[in-house]
Amino acid sequence: MGLNCGIVGLPNVGKSTIFSAMTSAPAEAANYPFCTIEPNVGIVSVPDERLNKITDLIPTKKVIPAVVEFVDIAGLVKGASGGEGLGNRFLSHIRNVGVIAHVVRCFEDEDVVHVDNRIDPASDIETINIELALADLETVEKRKEKTVKSLRAGNKEAVKKLNAAVPLLDMLIDTLSEGKSARSIDFTPEQLELIYDLHLITLKKQLYVCNIDEAAIDCGNTYVDTVKKIAAEEGAEVVTICGKLEAEIAALESEEEKKEFMEASGLSESGMDTLIHAGYRMLGLRTFFTAGEDENRAWTFHNGDRAPQAAGVIHTDFEKGFIKAEVYHCNDLFELGSEQKVKEAGKLRIEGKEYLVQDGDIMHFRFNV
Ligand SMILES: Nc1nc2c(ncn2[C@@H]2O[C@H](COP(=O)(O)OP(=O)(O)O)[C@@H](O)[C@H]2O)c(=O)[nH]1
Ligand SMILES: [Mg+2]
Missing domain, CATH: 1.10.150.300 (Obg-related GTPase Ych/YyaF, coiled-coil domain)
Known part of the structure; x- marks a missing residue:
């Protein structure tokens, strides 16, 4: 499994709003047998333009992106560790995630009650962290x-x-x-x-997600400034998302409509993409590809993995019986236009067990079991 992200935060900060916006177009679960399917778990495709470009040049029957698992972890309130709210039930969920996305309410809305009746990011963050x-x-x-x-x-x-x-x-x-x-x-x-x-x-990596109002997209607000200051002290990343807007975007039918709506709202990247990319960075995750007539697929590996470990992401047999890998970089394919031309240019290499896999490698493994 690649990236697995748990969403935490006080009640009514917008966790479920963000979670459902993100998981409104779930990845096809059948392709990812390692994922747990529960109501609060969503599997989301990792957006990667390179996979589409590969498919333009290497036609295939099926295109399968890498995925991220999001878990909406409810029940975290003051006293939760002592059994308040949903009590310790949230713990079993949160133990298994790789990254924690800590959602902080940075929007004002009189219709949405705050548990302490005031918008106070510093105090909210402290409560959850304690x-x-x-x-x-x-x-x-x-x-x-x-x-x-x-x-x-x-x-x-x-x-x-x-x-x-x-x-x-x-x-x-x-x-x-x-x-x-x-x-x-x-x-x-x-x-x-x-x-x-x-x-x-x-001990898990944590990033802060500021849930803001539309009005704050361009200029931010003082709540966001507060979160950024706290995050800087902890060396944590900050992602700013407008949960309400993300939910509206997610409800749109076509990619074109989504793009237009985003442009009109002044968003360059959807909050979901920003969050996924931040999670990848924090965990040192990278992507390699496999390509062929049956399927083109993106796989997640860890920076520093050698060829057998990367092969093991596909199947443990690939790692155990690893012999060698045929490798070229997707940029060579984009530049030269076809796998044949990549071969002719001598850019396809045979690599052994010590090869350090690079982000964007297209790999074909030889193994023996
Ligand atoms: N104004 C505003 N309301 C929001 C935003 N995000 C969520 N809400 C509202 O806040 C309420 C609580 O959101 P929810 O996602 O259920 O919070 P959770 O308890 O953290 O899961 C809902 O009524 C949402 O519609 C936002 O960015 N702006
Ligand atoms: Mg909720």
Whole structure:
């Protein structure tokens, strides 16, 4: 699975509005067996012009884009970690996501009640971040208890590892009980490995989504400025979306209508695309393609993956039985006009296990199982 994004935020900030706008044109689920299908989960195609350009030059029966999974995570209110609202039910959803999109209300509307009766992004952000930290605190405290018990039980081979973990857990407990995120700690790679299996929420990458009014599209507003300031301190990205407008755009039938409407509203890219691209960047995700007469398809891999790992994105057998890959870059195809010409120009290479896959590579794997 590539990008998996959980949408969090206080009630009535526009989470479900944004979620349904994004998932109004769901990807064909049959192509993505790894995706969970639940009412609050939506699978969205990743917009990528290159896939269309490839298909212009390599005709095929089926075009399959890469996908992003969005999860609308409800139930996060003040006290949620202690069982308020939907309580801990939101936790099971949020543990599995790669990126957290934290939606912040940056619009005024007397018809839409705010849980605290005022628009205050800084306070909203603090409330949510504290709840997430407290949820993690519970996880870490449980682990600490278990660790101390195992130490007493004297399981010798494990004792060394456990001893290394205790100070780390204590440090986390200190930080989280102050309402600060685990992200704020500078862990070494070894330390990260020790706590990896805790799936801490506040260790996940988080980006802020400012839900604004139409009027703020061009000039922004002071609420957005506040969010940007907080995000800058945390080193987080900010995406600005007009949820209401996105919902209206999503309801339009044709791509042309959507484009016209966006232009008229002063939007250069839909909020959905901006959010997806930000998520890709934050997770270091890249795209490679497979192309042939049966299907042209975009696949998501991690920056730094070698050829066998990329092959494993398609099928684990491809990774296990990897022999070699035929590779060329989509830009060579665009420049030269056909696969045959790419070959003639010597741009198609045979690469082995060590090859570092590049964004935009078109690959064909040879494997043996
Ligand atoms: N004025 C305005 N209202 C919005 C916007 N986004 C959402 N709303 C409204 O706010 C209310 C709550 O939105 P919803 O998406 O259900 O919030 P959630 O509780 O965070 O999922 C709904 O009545 C929406 O129509 C926006 O950008 N501007
Ligand atoms: Mg909702």
